[in-house]
Amino acid sequence: TRVVCELRCLGRRLRIAVQDQGHQPGGPRLRRCSDDEHGRGLLLVDTMSSAWGSHDAGDDAGRIVWAELPHGMGQPC
Secondary structure, three states: OOOOEEEEEEOOOOEEEEEOOOOOOOHHHOOOOOOOOOOHHHHHHHHHOEEEEEEEOOOOOOOOEEEEEEOOOOOOO
């Protein structure tokens, strides 16, 4: 399985994007029930990020999930 990770500075935010070959219809779903066995990683992403989402990579290349984290330093990253 091929996984591509991209980090990009956007002013005072860090954007992280991960592409894999997954094709889950509708993309990943955030689950807030503590007894769920899946989706806990997205709960962390949702808590720590200022925004996140996903979209098809196109050309049957899988899915891209991205998150933007605030950069806490006084200077842009």
